[in-house]
């Protein structure tokens with residue numbers, strides 16, 4: 001029996017994802033029509049040995065989270081539970097804190113995922129690899145190639161090409177270490193939890209030695225998976241690298257959500273072809289490339305949609321509308337002849353007649369084969385907003401006949417005039 005654990009973080013995380021993470025916990029943000037973590041859950045459901053999926057994070061149990069969990073419990077076969085950390089315990093602190101629940105039923109291995117990554121998760125292969133390489137205290141780390149410059153924004157792992165062993169691991173190094181990067185997907189043998197106990201005990205004695213009785217309770221329990229587990233594990237003969245050449249990306253900013261949307265839509269050809277819209281008959285809109293349209297959305301037959309578009313629940317798209325490379329979130333309305341390119345349109349937002357909402361697409365460098373999207377901050381060195389995807393937060397109203405270019409509009413705004421490269425507060 002195997003288990004899967006998804007690290008979903010908490011409300012202080014996802015700052016690059018604002019304003020979208022103001023209205024929904026980031027792991028529930030819909031990408032290609034489904035909450036980000038549902039893609040992980042669906043991949044786990046393809047592996048019959050996975051009997052339980054645990055979401056670990058420090059989000060309060062909000063209505064959105066509750067209703068997602070209820071839906072997931074009904075929809076999927078493995079048992080699905082949310083384990084809430086009392087504060088941010090770091091990427092391994094939650095694993096240690098909930099070790100009894102993770103170990104219950106004696107799983108022979110458990111998979112661990114970062115919630116904010118997107119890929120096609122070749123889980124069966126990863127588990128077979130893990131069984132073939134490691135014993136009861138081993139780690140398999142899934143890694144992919146990145147360019148030299150990009151690699152430094154990730155965990156970097158050095159591999160012994162002959163054995164597949166991870167000989168060195170550095171989290172977000174300042175100088176180049178390796179172009180092989182940590183994908184945020186791992187397989188752990190059960191005894192790794194015991195190793196975490198040693199780290200916990202070291203923290204406790206540090207806390208004791210410091211003589212600071214007021215030190216935060218969570219001090220000992222806060223453990224970084226990358227720095228305190230993977231780093232010392234590398235070179236010990238117990239950590240192995242599973243290399244993947246499949247599509248992979250991280251979801252940190254709005255631009256990377258658009259890119260992830262494209263990746264998941266392209267994966268639907270293989271995993272869920274029925275989710276892709278077709279040019280079926282005269283009464284349906286013109287579809288270009290990969291498009292997901294929610295069954296409850298209304299899209300006018302004269303609209304032209306795609307490529308890489310998700311039209312979510314209860315969205316209304318009027319006559320003559322053009323949408324490409326965008327996500328329209330539940331309840332958004334695009335009025336007649338409006339145009340939305342490279343943008344995310346927030347829940348219940350309205351784009352007026354003949355208005356144009358456009359952003360600048362971020363594409364990984366097509367000439368660099370392993371290039372990824374880099375989600376740097378929103379601003380460049382002179383403090384100006386970098387041209388990127390346009391984002392309308394929740395319940396924004398864009399008046400007719402205006403242009404919003406490369407801008408971020410915070411929730412509940414009414415926009416009456418055109419804007420370019422602005423954050424509208």
Ligand code: GDD
Nearest residue numbers: 007008009056057088089090094114115116154155182184
């Ligand atoms: N439960 C819990 N508790 N989860 C957490 C916490 C915490 O205190 N802190 C972060 N997470 C979750 C996040 O929600 C995310 O899914 C994952 O852990 C990693 O988040 P970050 O700590 O923000 O790291 P990162 O995304 O910058 O880098 C990590 O992922 C890269 C791949 O996307 C590292 O693992 C890198 O080495 C890796 O390359």
Ligand code: GTP
Nearest residue numbers: 304320321322323324336337338339341354355356
């Ligand atoms: P390439 O992508 O370089 O081929 O250019 P394009 O001619 O497709 O133009 P662009 O990328 O600017 O626009 C994408 C689509 O949106 C095109 O099919 C345009 O016809 C359509 N489009 C552009 N502006 C508007 C607009 O203001 N309103 C509407 N309804 N459609 C528009």
